[in-house]
Structure formats: structure tokens, C-alpha cells
Amino acid sequence: MLLVVVLAFIVIGLFLLVDLRKPIHFPPGPQWLPIVGNIFVIHKLRSVYGFFHLIWHHFYEKYGPVMGIRIGRTFFVIMSGRDAIRDAYNTDAMNGRPNGFFYRIRTFNKRLGVVFNDGDFWDTQRRFSLKILRQMGMGRANMNEHIEQECTEMVNFFKRKSANGQLIEMQHAFDIPVLNILWTLVAGYRFEYDDERLQNLLKMIHECFRVVDMTGGILNLFPLIRHFFPIRSGYKPLLNAHKPLWSFLQEVVNETKTKHSSERPKSFINSYLEEISNSTHSSFSDEQLLSICLDFFQAGTETTSNTLSFGLMYMIHNRDVCDKVHAELDAVIGKKRFPILQDRNHLPYVEAVLSEILRFSNVAPLGIAHRTTDDTTFREFIIPKDTVVLISLYSLNMDKDYWRDPNVFKPERFLNENGEYISHSEQFLPFGLGKRRCMGEHLAKASLFLYFATFMHAFQMIVPSDIPLPNIQPNDGITLQPKSFVLQLKPRF
Ligand code: HEM
Structure with a gap:
């Protein structure tokens, strides 16, 4: 018996040593x-820095770029x-996506969609989706x-809401306007701004972006923990947020299916359904269609809407910038019309402000x-196979070294001495780079410009005067989110 205990200790000791x-x-x-x-190190540093991306930045300063x-x-x-970042983006073997429990919860516990997928499946689906x-x-x-x-529509909506000097909550104010553009492409229709069901769905998306971080958290590492701490592990909130989203997307797809093909709106969903009937590639399926819609819904709305709300917050804190935007x-x-996309080249200061908002807000810090x-x-x-690269x-x-005063909000850094916009494309990569670059970049840039301007x-x-200026410290999560803040709006003309 003693021998068994001693042997067990030796085996466990050796395992622990090797694991070190x-x-x-x-x-x-x-x-x-x-x-x-x-x-434990990360847990401790989280209490010091408050944000995951600041922990990784601390590691950068201590251990270097890799x-x-x-x-x-x-x-x-x-x-x-x-x-290091440009080299990583250009290294093919680093273009996979993690495949853990956490990353699959969203997509019926299977590896579906485009965002958390890779290989031939991802390549076929990304190419097809972009084409459509x-x-x-x-x-x-x-x-x-x-x-x-x-x-x-957005201006009219805000005019109605702000009549009589009412305060408007701005934290998620752009959710539905932003989603409407995406949804017109994906499903062929738009939502009314007071659609309560949609507002609740969007609220849940925001919440589930807050309960986890890009590492997938404890849930990804020890999935069994969900049985002991269903709420604290993030499992229940994630599931509760996704169930209504799945039902909603399923209804949208079913609605399209029941219509005769001649009556269906021209949309991504419609073309995808046709591809499911015609394609011989096994990656096309109803569940994959729902998962891609979910990817677009989540990747497209939260980022763009948060960036716009951050932008307004910065305008309140930087009145001189706000005045220059109005002057331009x-x-x-x-004062007789609103901006259109072709005005963009003639509005370099607005362009510079938008880039500075993207830089300063760090909406997708990783x-x-x-x-x-x-x-x-x-x-x-x-770097071993299956390492997660952040x-x-x-x-x-x-x-x-590059920006000199990165903690100052200064749109002028995106202008040259002649007042022309400069993109700093070597250093400034808010949409990533390479094969996994953001699929919605065009859409995001056009939406950001037009909604903001x-x-x-x-x-x-x-x-x-009786309300403090909004707190610009963001909420942490997969993306950074502005804190709740209210404004009064006064039409300028
Ligand atoms: C301010 C707005 C946005 C920002 C800052 C942003 C940023 C990013 C970033 C940094 C990535 C990751 C790149 C990588 O993996 O290295 C990404 C991926 C992605 N984005 Fe965006 N994005 C925005 C808007 C949108 C919109 C409107 C859509 C709508 C379709 C979208 C769809 C996607 C998708 C599907 C991916 C995953 C691509 C893949 O894995 O192949 N994004 N985005």
C-alpha cells in the first residue's frame, strides 16, 4: 500500500514538473x-489594470513584442x-481561429460561421459571402x-425624441440605424427604431460582449465549470443571449423560405438558400446560414455602433474639435442638405476626426x-500548433514612439501640413490586415462617415449643467463599449 502511495506521489510530482x-x-x-x-498572474494584473488589453500591454513592455x-x-x-503585428498577419499558419467550447456556443456547439472558422470550410464560405x-x-x-x-430617418427620429429638451440615452443610440444597413443587405428589409424585440436582442448582444474576453475566459479552458458556476462562468448569460437570437434568425430564414422565389426580396439570405439547393460543397447548410447571419449581426453592429457613441462622447469632451467639425x-x-459619401474627399477634418475616434477608442483592442x-x-x-495568437x-x-502623445485626442495627427487627410496605413490597422481582415470594412467606413457627419x-x-460630463473610461469585454451617457440635442438648422 505504502509503495502505491509513494509511486502515486512520484508520478504526480513528475507530471507537475513536466507541466512547468x-x-x-x-x-x-x-x-x-x-x-x-x-x-493567477492574469487575475492579479486584472485587478491592477482593470482591462485585459492593458494586461497584454504590460506584458509587451516587460517581455517584448512577441x-x-x-x-x-x-x-x-x-x-x-x-x-511583429504585420509579420503575424502575413504568416499563413497564424490565420486559423481558436476552436474551443466558448467559440462554439454561439453556433449550436458546432464549428460554423466565418468568424470562428478556418481552413477550406472558412475559405469557401468567406469568398461566397463576400461575393454575395x-x-x-x-x-x-x-x-x-x-x-x-x-x-x-435617424435625424427625424432624434428630432422627435429630443423635442421639448428631453434627454436621450446615447450609449446604444446607433444600434438600429447601423443594423438597418446590414439587414437591408442580409435580409432585404429594415427595422423601425422603436422595435422593442430588436432593441432587446441588441441589448443582449451588448451584454454578452461584456461577460467574456478574447481569450474565451475560464469557460473555454474548463468547460465543465459551467455546471458549477453557470452565471459567473458566463455560460448562462451567453446562452440566454443567443437563444432569442437563434429564434429570431430562424424566423427570418423561414419567412424567406415560405415565399415563392419571385416574391422574395433580393438578399444575402435568399442567395444563400439558392446556393444550399445548388451547391455540391458540403459546407452550405441551414445552420451555417444562421451562423453567418449571427456573425454579421454581432461583428457588424457592436463595433460600428460603439465607435459612433464613443465619437459623440469625445466631441463633448473636446469642444474645439466639435466646433471645427461643424465649421467644416x-x-x-x-445648411440646406446632409452630407453624402461623395463629400468625403472634401471633408478631410471630419475624416481625420473619425480616424482619431477609431484610434483613441480602441473599440476592438485585440x-x-x-x-x-x-x-x-x-x-x-x-510557436506550437493550436496556440492562440492575440x-x-x-x-x-x-x-x-509613433504618435508621441497617444493619450491625447488630436485629429490633426491624421492631417498633413496642407490639411490633407493621411491614413497612417503602416501603423493604423483598425480593421486588421491580410486574409482575415474585416469583411465589413467598406460597409463600416461608409456607415461611420455618413452617420457621424x-x-x-x-x-x-x-x-x-446639472449632469456631469460622460465618463470616457470604457466598459471591458470582447470589444470596448462606452459607458451610459445622456445628451440634449438641438437641431442646427
Ligand atoms: C467600426 C467597425 C468595425 C471594426 C473596427 C471592425 C474590426 C474588425 C477586426 C479588427 C477584425 C479581425 C481581423 C483579424 O482577425 O485579424 C474584424 C473581423 C471581421 N469583421 Fe469587422 N469591424 C467592423 C465592422 C464590421 C462590419 C460592419 C461587419 C459586417 C459584415 C464586420 C464583419 C466582420 C467579420 C465577418 C469578420 C471576421 C472575418 C474573418 O474571420 O474572416 N465588421 N473586424
Whole structure:
């Protein structure tokens, strides 16, 4: 008996010792513990820094642009700084996506959709989706006209809501306007701004972006934990947020199906359903269609809407910038109409302000997690297969050497000495780069420009004297979100 106990101790001791060892040529980082990895270090740093992306930034400063940790049994490499990030984006074997429990909850516990997929399945689905979205008008003149019409709806809506000096909650104010553009492409129709069911769905999306972070959290590492801590692990909130979303999307798809093909609206869903009937590629299915719609719904709305709300917040805090935006709009557009997309080239200051909003807000501080699909040699390191690669876009936006004063909101950094817009495309990558670059970049840029320019042109923003200025510290999560804030709006003409 004693011998068995001694042997058991030796085996466990050896396992723990081996588990302490790092893979050969693994990037530098803190020493990890057996089984749990660096969980405790991260937990401690979270209480110091408050935000996950700030923990990764602290690691960048301490260990350099390519550093490694282990969370549970999963290896993570964090890429920071321009050179490492550009090289990582251009390394094919780093273009996979993690495939854990957390990443599959959204898509019926299967590996579906485009965002958390890779390989041939992802390639076929991404190409097809982009082709159809372009056919539906993404990046074309008719989509821009849709956005312009939606901008008029938005202005009328805010005018009605702000009558009699009422305060308006701005944290999610752009959700439905932003979604309407996407939904016109995806399903062929738009929503009314007071659609309560949609408002609730969007609220739940915002909530589930808050309960987790890009590592997938504890739920991804120890999925069984959901049985003991269903709420704290994030499992129940995620499920509760997704169930109504699945039902809603299923209804939309069913509605399209029941219509005769000649009556169906021209839409992504319609073209996808036709492809399911005609294609021989096994990746096309009803569940995959629902998952892609969910991807678009989540990736497209939260990011764009949060950026716009952050933008208004910064305008309140930087009145001089707000005045310059109004002055440029008045000079170029006049007070008889709202901006259209063709005005963009004549509004360099507005363009610069929008870029500065994207830089300063860091709405997607880590983009979306990547995964190595093979053992990968990267500089002097070897990164094992299935390592999660986090790309710190935050480190680009907050690079002191490049921007000099990154913590100052200063649109002028995106203008040259002649007042012309400069993109800083070497350093400024809010939509990522390479094969996994954002699929909605055109749509996002057109929406951001038109909604922001139209809103600014239409309204003067007032914070009543008895209300403090909005707190610009964001809420943490997969994306950063502005805190709740209210405004009074006064039409400018
Ligand atoms: C301000 C707005 C937006 C920002 C800042 C943004 C940013 C990003 C970033 C950083 C990525 C990850 C790139 C990578 O993995 O390296 C991404 C991916 C993605 N975005 Fe966006 N995005 C925005 C709007 C949109 C919109 C409107 C859509 C609508 C279709 C969209 C759809 C997607 C999809 C589907 C992916 C995943 C692509 C893939 O994995 O192949 N995004 N976005």
C-alpha cells in the first residue's frame, strides 16, 4: 500500500514538473504553474489594470513584442508593436481561429460561421459571402444611397425624441440605424427604431460582449465549470443571449423560405438558400446560414455602433474639435442638405476626426483571436500548433514612439501640413490586415462617415449643467463599449 502511495506521489510530482516546462524556443513570458498556467498572474494584473488589453500591454513592455503565456493548458502568444503585428498577419499558419467550447456556443456547439472558422470550410464560405454581399450592393453606390436614406430617418427620429429638451440615452443610440444597413443587405428589409424585440436582442448582444474576453475566459479552458458556476462562468448569460437570437434568425430564414422565389426580396439570405439547393460543397447548410447571419449581426453592429457613441462622447469632451467639425460641414455642405459619401474627399477634418475616434477608442483592442494551424517558426521562436495568437491593435494605437502623445485626442495627427487627410496605413490597422481582415470594412467606413457627419451636421449636443460630463473610461469585454451617457440635442438648422 505504502509503495502505491509513494509511486502515486512520484508520478504526480513528475507530471507537475513536466507541466512547468515551456516548449522549446517558446516566446518569453512569466513562469507558469502546472495545470492552471498563468491564470493567477492574469487575475492579479486584472485587478491592477482593470482591462485585459492593458494586461497584454504590460506584458509587451516587460517581455517584448512577441511574448507567451499559458492559460489552463492552452498556449497564448501576444503580438504587439508594428513589425511583429504585420509579420503575424502575413504568416499563413497564424490565420486559423481558436476552436474551443466558448467559440462554439454561439453556433449550436458546432464549428460554423466565418468568424470562428478556418481552413477550406472558412475559405469557401468567406469568398461566397463576400461575393454575395457585393452583389447585394456592399461597397457600391446603391448601398451608399441606402445609408443616406437611413441617415435621414435617424435625424427625424432624434428630432422627435429630443423635442421639448428631453434627454436621450446615447450609449446604444446607433444600434438600429447601423443594423438597418446590414439587414437591408442580409435580409432585404429594415427595422423601425422603436422595435422593442430588436432593441432587446441588441441589448443582449451588448451584454454578452461584456461577460467574456478574447481569450474565451475560464469557460473555454474548463468547460465543465459551467455546471458549477453557470452565471459567473458566463455560460448562462451567453446562452440566454443567443437563444432569442437563434429564434429570431430562424424566423427570418423561414419567412424567406415560405415565399415563392419571385416574391422574395433580393438578399444575402435568399442567395444563400439558392446556393444550399445548388451547391455540391458540403459546407452550405441551414445552420451555417444562421451562423453567418449571427456573425454579421454581432461583428457588424457592436463595433460600428460603439465607435459612433464613443465619437459623440469625445466631441463633448473636446469642444474645439466639435466646433471645427461643424465649421467644416457648414463650409462644404451648407445648411440646406446632409452630407453624402461623395463629400468625403472634401471633408478631410471630419475624416481625420473619425480616424482619431477609431484610434483613441480602441473599440476592438485585440481584433479577433487567431490560432496557429501548425508548429510555426516566427523570428527566433517556435510557436506550437493550436496556440492562440492575440494581436494587440491597442499597442499600435497607443505607440508613444509613433504618435508621441497617444493619450491625447488630436485629429490633426491624421492631417498633413496642407490639411490633407493621411491614413497612417503602416501603423493604423483598425480593421486588421491580410486574409482575415474585416469583411465589413467598406460597409463600416461608409456607415461611420455618413452617420457621424450627418449627426454632427444636424445637431448641437448639450450636456445640462446639472449632469456631469460622460465618463470616457470604457466598459471591458470582447470589444470596448462606452459607458451610459445622456445628451440634449438641438437641431442646427
Ligand atoms: C467600426 C467597425 C468595425 C471594426 C473596427 C471592425 C474590426 C474588425 C477586426 C479588427 C477584425 C479581425 C481581423 C483579424 O482577425 O485579424 C474584424 C473581423 C471581421 N469583421 Fe469587422 N469591424 C467592423 C465592422 C464590421 C462590419 C460592419 C461587419 C459586417 C459584415 C464586420 C464583419 C466582420 C467579420 C465577418 C469578420 C471576421 C472575418 C474573418 O474571420 O474572416 N465588421 N473586424
